[in-house]
Amino acid sequence: MIALEAEGLAKNYGARAAVRGLSFQVPKGAIYGVLGPNGAGKSSTLRMLVGVLKPSAGRIAMLGGPITRETLRRVGYLPEERGLYRNMNARAAIAYLARLKGTPAQAAFKRADDLLNAHGLGSVKRKRIKTLSKGMAQKVQVLAAIAHEPDLIIFDEPFSGLDPVNQRVLEETIRAQAAAGRTILFSTHVMEHAERLCDRILLIAQGAKAFEGTVSEALALAPSIATLETEGGFDLAAALAPKGFTIEAIGEEHGNRRWRAKLDGGGSRQLLQACVEAGAPLSLFEPARASLHEAFVALVGDRVAHGSTR
Numbered sequence: 001m002i003a004l005e006a007e008g009l010a011k012n013y014g015a016r017a018a019v020r021g022l023s024f025q026v027p028k029g030a031i032y033g034v035l036g037p038n039g040a041g042k043s044s045t046l047r048m049l050v051g052v053l054k055p056s057a058g059r060i061a062m063l064g065g066p067i068t069r070e071t072l073r074r075v076g077y078l079p080e081e082r083g084l085y086r087n088m089n090a091r092a093a094i095a096y097l098a099r100l101k102g103t104p105a106q107a108a109f110k111r112a113d114d115l116l117n118a119h120g121l122g123s124v125k126r127k128r129i130k131t132l133s134k135g136m137a138q139k140v141q142v143l144a145a146i147a148h149e150p151d152l153i154i155f156d157e158p159f160s161g162l163d164p165v166n167q168r169v170l171e172e173t174i175r176a177q178a179a180a181g182r183t184i185l186f187s188t189h190v191m192e193h194a195e196r197l198c199d200r201i202l203l204i205a206q207g208a209k210a211f212e213g214t215v216s217e218a219l220a221l222a223p224s225i226a227t228l229e230t231e232g233g234f235d236l237a238a239a240l241a242p243k244g245f246t247i248e249a250i251g252e253e254h255g256n257r258r259w260r261a262k263l264d265g266g267g268s269r270q271l272l273q274a275c276v277e278a279g280a281p282l283s284l285f286e287p288a289r290a291s292l293h294e295a296f297v298a299l300v301g302d303r304v305a306h307g308s309t310r
Contacts, residue, residue, distance in 0.1 A: 001028040002061075003152055003183040004049065009058035011044045018044045020207040022058070026185055026200070031178050033194035034187040035296070036204035042187040043080045045204070046156045049185075050077045063151060073102050076150035080157050080187075084141055086130035090116060093129055094144045101148035108147065115143040119169065135162055142170065146177060153177060155186035159193055171197055191292040201292075205300040215292060222290035222298045224263040226271060229256045229284035239278040245271060256283055263287070 004026040011019040019041040026032045034042050047053040049060060051067050062071050084093045094112035099105060116125045119139060129137055138161055146153060155174075159167050174184055174197060188194060194201050195215055203211040203218065211218055227250075230236050236259045237247040246262045261271055268287040275282055290298075 002026065003028040003030070003063060004185065005061040006045075006049070007059045009045065009048060009060065010056045011041070011048060011053060012056040018207050019048070019055075022202075022204070022207075022209050024202050024209070024212050026183060028183055029178065029181055030183055030199040031174060031197050032183070032185045033198040033201040034185065034204065035189070035191060035194050035201055035292075036210075037189055040189075040204045041207035042189075042204060043156055044207075046154055046185075046187055047079075050075060050154055052079075073148075074151045076101075076145040076148065076153040078142055078145045078155040078158055080160075082138055082141055082161075084129045084137065084144070087128055089126050089128050090121060090132065090136075090140045091125040093140060094147050097144040098147035101150070103148045111147045111149070112143075115147060116140075119143060119173070135166055138162060139166065139170075142173065146173075149182075151182060153182055153184045155184070157188060158186055159188060159190060167193070191296065195292040203296055203299060205296075210296070210299045218292060218295045218299075219290055222295035224268070224287065224290055225294070226261045226263060226268055226285065226287045228259040228261060228275070228280075228282060228286070229253070230259065231256050231281040231283050233257070234281055236275070236278075236280055239280060240271075240274055243274045243278075245274060258284075 002025050007023045009019060009022040010017065022045060034045060036042055044053060048055045051072060060067055063074055065071065088096065091109065091112045094115065095105070095108040098108035098111060103111070113125065116122050121136065121139060124132060124136060129140065132140065142158060145155070158170060162170060171193065174186070178184055198215055200214055201212070201218060202209060211221070228236060234257065236257070237249065240247050248260050250258045250260045252258065263271060272285060275285070
């Protein structure tokens with residue numbers, strides 16, 4: 001079953017194409033990531049999905065049909081631009097947004113209390129938003145997006161501005177919402193969050209789809225890597241270049257040189273054999289799987305993946 005579907009989605013701002021022909025499907029109950037560098041078109045895509053922006057072209061189906069006011073009541077949305085009524089207290093702010101989505105007042109305040117207590121914010125529920133730290137206010141807005149118990153949750157860069165501890169807390173919140181049967185779509189430019197959380201991902205570069213599928217499928221597109229360490233001043237890159245291996249120096253530790261090898265031309269066994277044949281004084285040989293960021297670089301190139309092209 002499909003919770004959300006986009007077909008040929010496009011958005012132009014004058015002569016500039018921010019989103020170009022995106023097509024994807026979000027399965028019901030999945031955690032789905034929309035990934036890419038800043039300026040890739042993620043926020044424009046999510047704004048079209050929730051009706052904030054009108055697409056220049058394309059079609060969107062949500063929760064079994066077209067986007068309507070009633071459909072959007074079943075959606076929780078955290079925009080990239082954070083915003084709560086600053087003079088409201090945390091409890092009232094959460095309950096207010098839940099009531100806008102159709103939750104009765106008594107149930108809205110109870111859910112606000114339950115969510116604040118469960119996320120360690122019970123002590124600040126009577127404090128005004130303007131007195132809270134940026135991180136606390138952001139956590140309140142996340143809770144406000146899920147207080148009406150939506151079927152579909154859409155978060156735009158939810159981890160931005162949170163410290164590592166609160167990022168982990170938010171990851172657990174996302175997992176808990178998925179475990180309750182809800183569908184979650186979130187955008188991020190930090191690949192590690194998606195790598196830990198997502199069932200499926202959409203990689204966007206310069207407004208266009210670079211990849212759509214599972215995290216495992218994306219990682220399979222990237223070359224494997226290995227970290228090596230050699231004693232003394234041995235030049236491993238020079239020694240293995242004639243054998244077709246790409247080796248780069250990544251620093252020194254305790255007088256030994258550290259290296260990073262890409263294994264797209266052969267596996268770790270072949271690399272180790274080449275080191276032995278070259279007489280490399282190895283003190284460390286550590287194969288590792290590629291990261292999602294490295295898969296993205298392999299798909300779109302280093303310059304685009306780091307967001308230097310808008």
